[in-house]
Amino acid sequence: MRTPNLKQTPVAMTVAGSDSGGMAGMQADLLTFAANGVYGVTAMTCVTAQNPEGIAKLEVLDADFVSEQAKALNRYFAIQAAKTGLLCNREIIDQVADFFISNPSIQLVVDPVMVSSSGARIISEEAIDALKSKLLPLAKIITPNLDEAEILIDSPLKDPDALERAAKEMASKWNATVYLKGGHLGGERLYDISCSPEGESRSYSQKSIQSIDTHGSGCTLSSCITAHLAKGEGSLASIEHARDYLRKGMERPVFHRNAPFINHFPS
Numbered sequence: 095m096r097t098p099n100l101k102q103t104p105v106a107m108t109v110a111g112s113d114s115g116g117m118a119g120m121q122a123d124l125l126t127f128a129a130n131g132v133y134g135v136t137a138m139t140c141v142t143a144q145n146p147e148g149i150a151k152l153e154v155l156d157a158d159f160v161s162e163q164a165k166a167l168n169r170y171f172a173i174q175a176a177k178t179g180l181l182c183n184r185e186i187i188d189q190v191a192d193f194f195i196s197n198p199s200i201q202l203v204v205d206p207v208m209v210s211s212s213g214a215r216i217i218s219e220e221a222i223d224a225l226k227s228k229l230l231p232l233a234k235i236i237t238p239n240l241d242e243a244e245i246l247i248d249s250p251l252k253d254p255d256a257l258e259r260a261a262k263e264m265a266s267k268w269n270a271t272v273y274l275k276g277g278h279l280g281g282e283r284l285y286d287i288s289c290s291p292e293g294e295s296r297s298y299s300q301k302s303i304q305s306i307d308t309h310g311s312g313c314t315l316s317s318c319i320t321a322h323l324a325k326g327e328g329s330l331a332s333i334e335h336a337r338d339y340l341r342k343g344m345e346r347p348v349f350h351r352n353a354p355f356i357n358h359f360p361s
Contacts, residue, residue, distance in 0.1 A: 103133045
């Protein structure tokens with residue numbers, strides 16, 4: 095089997111949970127990295143027993159072990175960019191933040207996974223506080239969905255104008271580019287907002303695809319952004335590539351038993 099030439103191939107790391115169904119988490123991240131010409135490495139935060147219908151069991155890994163994975167990878171690979179997904183608890187967030195503080199050259203994308211698809215919070219209040227105070231200030235790009243943004247700014251978001259105000263508030267607070275996903279607003283059109291730390295914003299609107307299961311879409315978007323950062327592209331260009339990649343994957347889904355899922359290798 096041929097191995098990638100790591101002197102020429104960009105390397106990206108995902109710090110996230112495992113989805114044994116392969117649709118989200120680090121499995122989706124690795125598929126997306128590979129599809130976008132980047133070699134992916136992983137620091138796992140938790141292991142799940144799940145399929146597309148739900149999670150049967152979840153085991154959280156020790157925070158020190160998560161940190162050791164990242165450190166071991168960094169000793170060997172020239173990691174250009176990284177993303178975080180589900181970080182589970184405050185201890186893991188603290189360790190992950192310490193790693194990126196020690197390695198400021200790694201461009202960081204934070205997907206602030208805090209809410210399940212049913213709307214329930216899946217990490218504790220103290221973990222959310224650690225995310226806000228320790229990890230988000232290290233991010234180059236932050237990719238919250240509407241529910242996560244409401245938690246981060248402690249305010250409801252009901253329309254596209256509110257999304258823009260929220261994106262500007264978060265970009266200023268954490269000195270990062272924010273890509274706020276407004277899909278949870280519902281309706282026939284999707285509204286997303288990007289905003290730079292300087293306050294320059296860009297709005298996006300496209301027709302919603304009603305028939306597809308979007309499980310893993312947030313992971314796919316953030317990992318595609320990370321892949322393009324690793325290849326040397328800027329924040330806005332990376333976001334644009336990720337939007338295009340995700341849209342193509344949603345328009346050409348892979349069909350499973352109950353519903354069509356995002357295709358991670360769109361043609």
